[in-house]
Amino acid sequence: MMHFIDRRLNPKGKSLPNRQRFIRRAQNQIRKAVKEAVNGGKVTDIGHNGRITIPSKGLNEPRFKYDYTKGKHDRVLPGNKEFSTGDQIKRPPKGGEGQGGKKASEDGEGEDSFQFSLSREEFLDVFFEDLELPDLVKTSLKEEVEFEKQRAGYVRVGSPSNMDLKRTMRHSLARRISMKRPGNEELNNLREEILDLEARGRKTKKLKELHEKLEQLEHRRRFVPYIDPLDVRYKSYTKIPKPNTRAVMFCLMDVSGSMSESMKDLAKRFFMLLHLFLTTQYERVELVFIRHTHMAKEVDEETFFYSRETGGTIVSSALEEMQKVLEDRYPLGDWNVYAAQASDGDNFASDREKCLAIMGDVILPACQYFAYIEVMDEQELEIFKDEQNMTDLWRIYAQLTAGFEQFAMRRVVKPNDIFPVFQDLFSKENAGDS
Amino acid sequence: MAKAQKVPKPQKHLYEGAEWSFEKLDRVYDAIEEIANTELGLNVYPNQIEVITSEQMLDAYSGIGMPLMYNHWSFGKSFVQDEFYYRKGMRGLAYEIVINSSPCISYIMEENTMTMQALVVAHAAFGHNHFFKNNHLFKQWTDAEAILDYMHFAREYINKCEERHGVEAVEELLDAAHALRENAVDHYSRPVPMSREMAQQRIDDREEHKRTDYRDIWRTLPHKEADVEDEEVKSKRQEANMAKFGLPEANLLYFFEKHSPVLEDWQREILRIVRNIAQYFYPQKQTKVMNEGCACFCHYYIMNRLFDKGLITEGAMLEFIDYHSRVVAQPDFDDQRWSGINPYALGFAMMQDIYRICHEPTDEDKLWFPDIAGSNNGIEVLKDAWANYRDESFILQFLSPKLIRDFRLFQIHDNASLPHLKVDAIHDSRGYKKVRSALAKSYTVSAMTLDIQVADVEFEGDRAITLRHMVHDDVPIDGKEAEQVMRRIAQLWGYDVSLYCEDALSGKILATYDVTAS
Numbered sequence: 001m002m003h004f005i006d007r008r009l010n011p012k013g014k015s016l017p018n019r020q021r022f023i024r025r026a027q028n029q030i031r032k033a034v035k036e037a038v039n040g041g042k043v044t045d046i047g048h049n050g051r052i053t054i055p056s057k058g059l060n061e062p063r064f065k066y067d068y069t070k071g072k073h074d075r076v077l078p079g080n081k082e083f084s085t086g087d088q089i090k091r092p093p094k095g096g097e098g099q100g101g102k103k104a105s106e107d108g109e110g111e112d113s114f115q116f117s118l119s120r121e122e123f124l125d126v127f128f129e130d131l132e133l134p135d136l137v138k139t140s141l142k143e144e145v146e147f148e149k150q151r152a153g154y155v156r157v158g159s160p161s162n163m164d165l166k167r168t169m170r171h172s173l174a175r176r177i178s179m180k181r182p183g184n185e186e187l188n189n190l191r192e193e194i195l196d197l198e199a200r201g202r203k204t205k206k207l208k209e210l211h212e213k214l215e216q217l218e219h220r221r222r223f224v225p226y227i228d229p230l231d232v233r234y235k236s237y238t239k240i241p242k243p244n245t246r247a248v249m250f251c252l253m254d255v256s257g258s259m260s261e262s263m264k265d266l267a268k269r270f271f272m273l274l275h276l277f278l279t280t281q282y283e284r285v286e287l288v289f290i291r292h293t294h295m296a297k298e299v300d301e302e303t304f305f306y307s308r309e310t311g312g313t314i315v316s317s318a319l320e321e322m323q324k325v326l327e328d329r330y331p332l333g334d335w336n337v338y339a340a341q342a343s344d345g346d347n348f349a350s351d352r353e354k355c356l357a358i359m360g361d362v363i364l365p366a367c368q369y370f371a372y373i374e375v376m377d378e379q380e381l382e383i384f385k386d387e388q389n390m391t392d393l394w395r396i397y398a399q400l401t402a403g404f405e406q407f408a409m410r411r412v413v414k415p416n417d418i419f420p421v422f423q424d425l426f427s428k429e430n431a432g433d434s
Numbered sequence: 435m436a437k438a439q440k441v442p443k444p445q446k447h448l449y450e451g452a453e454w455s456f457e458k459l460d461r462v463y464d465a466i467e468e469i470a471n472t473e474l475g476l477n478v479y480p481n482q483i484e485v486i487t488s489e490q491m492l493d494a495y496s497g498i499g500m501p502l503m504y505n506h507w508s509f510g511k512s513f514v515q516d517e518f519y520y521r522k523g524m525r526g527l528a529y530e531i532v533i534n535s536s537p538c539i540s541y542i543m544e545e546n547t548m549t550m551q552a553l554v555v556a557h558a559a560f561g562h563n564h565f566f567k568n569n570h571l572f573k574q575w576t577d578a579e580a581i582l583d584y585m586h587f588a589r590e591y592i593n594k595c596e597e598r599h600g601v602e603a604v605e606e607l608l609d610a611a612h613a614l615r616e617n618a619v620d621h622y623s624r625p626v627p628m629s630r631e632m633a634q635q636r637i638d639d640r641e642e643h644k645r646t647d648y649r650d651i652w653r654t655l656p657h658k659e660a661d662v663e664d665e666e667v668k669s670k671r672q673e674a675n676m677a678k679f680g681l682p683e684a685n686l687l688y689f690f691e692k693h694s695p696v697l698e699d700w701q702r703e704i705l706r707i708v709r710n711i712a713q714y715f716y717p718q719k720q721t722k723v724m725n726e727g728c729a730c731f732c733h734y735y736i737m738n739r740l741f742d743k744g745l746i747t748e749g750a751m752l753e754f755i756d757y758h759s760r761v762v763a764q765p766d767f768d769d770q771r772w773s774g775i776n777p778y779a780l781g782f783a784m785m786q787d788i789y790r791i792c793h794e795p796t797d798e799d800k801l802w803f804p805d806i807a808g809s810n811n812g813i814e815v816l817k818d819a820w821a822n823y824r825d826e827s828f829i830l831q832f833l834s835p836k837l838i839r840d841f842r843l844f845q846i847h848d849n850a851s852l853p854h855l856k857v858d859a860i861h862d863s864r865g866y867k868k869v870r871s872a873l874a875k876s877y878t879v880s881a882m883t884l885d886i887q888v889a890d891v892e893f894e895g896d897r898a899i900t901l902r903h904m905v906h907d908d909v910p911i912d913g914k915e916a917e918q919v920m921r922r923i924a925q926l927w928g929y930d931v932s933l934y935c936e937d938a939l940s941g942k943i944l945a946t947y948d949v950t951a952s
Contacts, residue, residue: 008485061609
């Protein structure tokens with residue numbers, strides 16, 4: 001007799017160990033590819049589109065094989081149209097038609113690449129690597145907030161659909177054994193014996209005894225039920241709470257000529273990290289990009305990172321723009337406001353008072369958190385090492401740190417400098433969680 | 435009561451519509467089994483058919499189709515790639531995977547339609563299954579009863595090794611072993627020991643090669659004290675080695691497993707595992723065309739019979755024909771979709787053709803196949819072929835002029851030293867035999883695997899090992915890959931490895947490669 005076996009409920013992901021081994025093996029290539037993906041991708045993309053391409057070098061599995069570009073060999077092909085015996089055909093160009101694609105990919109050298117997708121978790125692991133995040137933060141960032149039921153042992157009350165049959169029957173069996181509940185077989189035997197005796201028509205003492213015994217057993221059976229409410233166990237689940245709030249994140253950046261590409265790159269990672277954090281905390285996160293030179297404008301992400309502008313630097317213009325957007329679209333009661341600003345610290349001296357006023361009176365009171373990073377290269381860091389030396393913007397903002405605990409600022413030279421600016425934010429959230 | 439007059443039509447069809455269910459599967463299976471037993475007389479292992487999801491199908495893919503495979507990054511590599519192409523919709527999944535085991539396990543996907551499931555059951559659970567059980571190569575090389583147990587053992591064993599010796603150590607060893615997977619079977623009977631003259635010739639040739647390959651700059655390097663071995667002593671030692679180690683030995687993995695001076699016992703066991711699995715797949719490589727041909731013939735026959743008997747609907751039949759014709763399509767060589775000769779297409783066409791020759795032979799067939807033409811026992815002839823041939827001999831024996839014409843096969847001679855390719859034969863009376871034998875030759879073991887042997891071992895001296903590649907038709911070895919493989923051999927052997935390529939006809943040394951053990 002033939003059986004169809006339903007394996008659909010078997011655990012999937014059987015190849016996970018192989019996958020992990022592969023990723024470990026290709027670590028260096030993946031690291032590079034992720035870096036490129038981060039630099040080329042959007043702030044919101046992080047961890048969502050894990051498609052990456054890595055060179056297959058180092059992932060080759062060598063074996064002894066022929067070099068068919070040399071020597072003599074015969075090939076038989078289908079679909080002859082115009083050839084007759086003895087014809088000479090020009091050799092098709094290498095990698096051209098015929099066995100084209102296959103040859104090229106088997107070849108160890110050449111521009112051979114290997115494309116696949118990383119899971120969100122795998123991608124973030126690599127992304128976090130040079131940011132040097134503390135482990136606790138890493139896990140809280142990686143968490144996908146979903147409504148996931150989690151098993152949490154067994155309980156005595158629950159809905160019938162959650163009943164755990166195995167566990168229930170085990171309890172029932174244990175109880176029946178310990179309470180000596182008479183089984184079907186025992187009863188049936190007894191009944192048969194009685195019927196047998198009755199059929200012979202004798203009313204002996206034995207029959208009476210048997211009747212009594214039967215009654216006793218039946219009583220006991222009623223007394224000790226097959227399944228008692230005591231036996232029943234339900235699977236218990238806990239639910240992970242769902243975030244039900246929304247947040248808007250403002251990205252402010254100085255795009256004047258003094259900001260180099262590498263500075264923008266750093267800024268981008270800074271924005272990504274904050275966005276990632278917000279997406280784990282809030283159901284909906286909207287992004288507003290505001291770039292500024294001597295005047296500010298709200299733009300889309302593409303323009304934000306990649307278009308170049310010339311002009312002076314007036315930071316207050318961006319702050320004003322932010323204030324305008326806030327008032328127009330994001331009423332304070334409904335939205336949590338986060339802002340991240342990146343700049344090289346340049347600002348017109350005349351702008352000082354205005355910045356201070358808008359920040360202190362409007363922006364900072366409205367924000368849950370405002371992080372400012374001053375991106376610079378190594379040389380500049382040397383110059384500004386001295387406490388007395390500081391950029392214009394830093395000087396202004398430094399006055400605000402005391403009054404507003406949601407305000408954080410930091411100088412950033414390398415990717416791993418980024419995280420400390422968020423330190424308060426993360427530690428606060430984590431403290432709140434636990 | 436008026437309704438009672440409307441007698442519902444007796445439910446004749448086994449199923450209607452696309453949805454499948456276990457009851458439908460049961461009914462269809464029984465109907466298929468009946469045709470397979472009574473009309474085709476197939477002899478199969480007991481069947482075990484498992485329904486899996488597409489995710490699980492992806493998983494099954496990566497372990498080269500085995501349900502229990504040990505862990506290795508290369509399986510992960512193929513997994514992420516399959517997954518990527520599948521998710522992007524660039525590639526479909528196989529409709530089925532079948533394992534040569536007893537019971538014969540076939541995986542079918544839950545996404546398939548009912549017609550697809552019927553097709554798959556006929557194809558895998560009966561076609562492939564019969565082939566596995568009856569073909570002489572499978573009988574000789576594989577043990578269907580034991581394979582699942584063995585795979586289980588292998589997985590456990592390698593897991594344990596990883597725990598004890600570290601994942602990396604095991605991975606390194608498996609990398610090396612996998613590089614030699616194709617050189618892990620005794621393909622050939624042992625060649626006769628070389629005669630003295632030939633040995634001398636070889637030594638001369640090697641000298642000659644060294645002389646022509648001479649670079650003055652090497653002289654400037656500090657030289658080791660040349661230990662000039664007396665030629666006579668050397669050839670004596672070689673003879674002794676040959677006897678002692680059974681040289682030359684083409685089964686490289688076997689040789690390292692038995693004779694490597696550096697491997698520990700667990701490492702030898704792992705080599706053995708890789709070798710055994712390679713051996714298990716050896717018949718499949720040699721019978722691709724036949725195996726698929728047999729399975730396609732069976733599913734085509736069975737599905738048609740189901741339809742004839744009125745057990746499946748016309749819609750189902752049309753759906754089947756659609757799948758079937760896609761599976762057995764053969765794109766032309768200049769088509770964009772061309773990726774070699776489709777074993778399903780060639781196999782199925784040959785099986786159908788043999789059946790035709792037996793039942794409706796033409797005069798040409800009577801001339802070419804006097805034994806079977808008009809014998810009216812197509813099924814018997816096919817079953818005999820399935821049992822006793824491999825792709826090479828099967829094509830050589832049964833490829834008919836009609837099929838060569840149908841496929842418009844032609845043979846190209848490619849001599850890399852000439853600027854042009856030459857058309858050697860086409861589908862005409864002069865060309866049939868040439869095309870046929872050339873096609874058959876492309877399915878030989880030697881076309882797939884290089885003729886490489888352990889030729890010599892210096893056990894007294896520096897323990898260097900010498901491999902020999904016999905070069906046929908001037909087609910050389912891919913040197914870059916070869917050096918990579920040799921580096922892995924150096925891991926297994928622990929000492930220097932050298933490889934020389936010897937022309938099979940003239941005995942000339944064409945190239946040498948050396949890898950020093952680190």
